Amino acid sequence: MVGSGVLKEKIMKAVFFTTACISILAVGLICFFLFVNGTPAIKEIGVIQFIFGKVWRPGNGDYGILPMIVGSLYVTAGAIIIGVPVGILTAVFLARFCPEKIYPVMKAGVELMAGIPSVVYGFFGLVVLVPFVRNSIGGKGYSILTASILLGIMILPTIVNVSESAIRAVPKNYYEGSLALGATHERSVFRMVVPAAKSGIFAGVILGIGRAIGETMAVIMVAGNQPVLRAPNELLKGVCTLTANIVIEMGYAQDLHRQALIATGVVLFVFILIINISFSLIKRKAVHES
Amino acid sequence: MxxxxxxxxxxxxxxxxxxxxxxxxxxxxxxxxxxxxxxxxxxxxxxxxxLTPELFAWEYDSENVSMLPALINTLEMTILTLAVAIPFGIGSAIYLVEYASTKNRFVPVVRMTAETLTGIPSIVYGLFGMLFFNSMFGISMLSGALTLAIMVLPVIMRTTEEALLSVPKSYREGSFGLGAGKLRTIFKIVLPAAMPGIFSGIVLSIGRIVGETAALIYTAGTFTKAASSVFNSGRTLSVHMYLLSKEGLNTDQAYATAVVLLVLVIIINFISGRIASGVQKQHGEA
Missing domain, CATH: 1.20.5 (Single alpha-helices involved in coiled-coils or other helix-helix interfaces)
Incomplete structure (x- = not known):
């Protein structure tokens, strides 16, 4: 009786251990399958040709993804310029200025923003932002600017949540010390508390960059999807991102074209890994500071 | 002066x-x-x-643009995904919290990979699912669900871990003191106490599954009928919504579909918020 109990315990421990291995296995498989299926295309096209090639015309055998890399960078940078100031200031408001009665409502709102599916954001962009940009700023509406605004909105909850917890983690005596020296509440918050939370806030921004660069559906619906290398002054023109190109062309791509799209996924994956690693490094630093 | x-x-x-x-x-x-x-x-x-009655007709055709089959597929997809992700997610968390010692070198590796999974964009999951699961099950609900299961795994893992960690040590000690074994303690004492926290993680995952598009287009596919088997292709509501707005022919129906999606997400968020605040209150009392 006791023996079977011990055996059962041992078996279940092994079962739990196996389940814990799944995430390791998953990451391993994802890396393996992406690299194995993506690298042959990169080899065939040539690394330099693939990453720095300015022309993407699979019909003619031109597989340069520079326009898409630059496109992803533009919309991400735009999203950061638009989303980060609003996000950080909203976080400051939530952590230090928000009246107690409003707080739960605001917090629920931010959570809801994080939960809204990207297709719904994309649709909103399509029916509201695209006509808005077309009519009041110019161009066809499907543009780098429109995608930046939409992504700026979409990364808000990420930045707000991470920044708010970073600000809340700042030791109270920073703030109290500043008050004791005669600074106002506002000055203490902006001069002492926020700077002390800067690593945590920066981690939030990095996470936001990851979200923006990986976002697919919403961008497809508003960015115009033209795989053309754009100059920084062509904000009102359409652009294609790495993610959008994969979804749009995978439906009919074959052979080398298909492999080149998977290779595009590999490039995206490497970008994301770099961003993730910098996020964990900065987060670790933030934890050590506070 | x-x-x-x-x-x-x-x-x-x-x-x-x-x-x-x-x-x-x-x-x-x-x-x-x-x-x-x-x-x-x-x-x-x-x-x-x-939101007209035709939009909820049993069969989809290009006339009625019904979203009901897509809604049924969404439900199927959610159940399938959770059926895979919940046992693995909770099992991993139990191992990390209840079994692994703090000096175990294996634990940080699991944490790191789980964190990596959190950051991977859904289109990369979609590519992986297409390359890996499709080669076994074709474009099907099952391929889609397995892809999404990996995607929500870290969510369930993290919330379960937190929930388990917040169960007071005295519960376990009391159970051991009464002669219960480790397994019995976990299943009869620790898991029930951690249930609300675990449940809020599951609800959060449901939100992710319902809203997902990019990971499903090339794994579960875009077939318009309600999938009668897990090996059939079927579009979920989000995929349906994307295709409607891409075609640009049925903007009114796209609006209506957006309403249904939005309301679903608001309900899901409300439930998970209620559970989370319940958990906090419980801890406040304890």
Missing amino acids: TKVQTDESIIKKNQIKAGILKAVTILAAAITVLILGFLIVYILVKGVPH
């Missing part, structure tokens, strides 16, 4: 500065709230009038 005046003017200047700083944060918060409010109100106002 002059000194007092300058003091006063400095105080006044400081007050003005403080007022500006405060106003800026209020403005930013107002922008955030207004964007969300505008999005919800706009989609509801434009979409609710188009």
Whole structure:
């Protein structure tokens, strides 16, 4: 009786251990399958040709993804310029200025923003932002600017949540010390508390960059999807991102074209890994500071 | 006399500065709230009038653009995904919290990989699912569900871990003291106490599954019928919504579909919020 109990315990421990291995296995498989299926295309096209090639015309055998890399960078940078100031200031408001009665409502709102599916954001962009940009700023509406605004909105909850917890983690005596020296509440918050939370806030921004660069559906619906290398002054023109190109062309791509799209996924994956690693490094630093 | 005046003017200047700083944060918060409010109100106002009975016809055709098959597929996809992700997610968390010693080198590796999974964009999951699961099961609900299961795994793992960690040590000690084994303690004492926290993680995952598009287009596919078997292709509501707005022919129906998606997400968020605040209260009392 006791023996079977011990055996059962041992078996279940092994079962739990196996389940814990799944995430390791998953990451391993994802890396393996992406690299194995993506690298042959990169080899065939040539690394330099693939990453720095300015022309993407699979019909003619031109597989340069520079326009898409630059496109992803533009919309991400735009999203950061638009989303980060609003996000950080909203976080400051939530952590230090928000009246107690409003707080739960605001917090629920931010959570809801994080939960809204990207297709719904994309649709909103399509029916509201695209006509808005077309009519009041110019161009066809499907543009780098429109995608930046939409992504700026979409990364808000990420930045707000991470920044708010970073600000809340700042030791109270920073703030109290500043008050004791005669600074106002506002000055203490902006001069002492926020700077002390800067690593945590920066981690939030990095996470936001990851979200923006990986976002697919919403961008497809508003960015115009033209795989053309754009100059920084062509904000009102359409652009294609790495993610959008994969979804749009995978439906009919074959052979080398298909492999080149998977290779595009590999490039995206490497970008994301770099961003993730910098996020964990900065987060670790933030934890050590506070 | 002059000194007092300058003091006063400095105080006044400081007050003005403080007022500006405060106003800026209020403005930013107002922008955030207004964007969300505008999005919800706009989609509801434009979409609710188009919620016609035809949109919920049993069979989809290009005339009625019914979303009911897609809704059924969403439900199937959610159940399938959770059936895979919950045992693995909770099992991993149990191992990490209840079994692994703090010096175990294996634990940080699991944590790191789980964190990596959190950051991977859904399109990369979609590519992986297409390359890996499709080669075994073809374009099917099963391929889609397995892809999504990996995607929500870290969510369930993390929330379960937190829930298990928040169960007081005395519960376990009490159970051991009464002669119960480790397994019995976990299943009869620790898991029930951690249930609300675990449940909020599951609800959070449901939100992710319902809203997912990019990972499903090339794994579960875009077939318009309700999938009668897990080996059939089927589009979920989000995929349906994307295809509707891409075609651009049925904008009214797209609005209506957006309403249904939005309402689903609001309900899911409300439930998970309620559970989370319940958990906090419980801990406040304990």
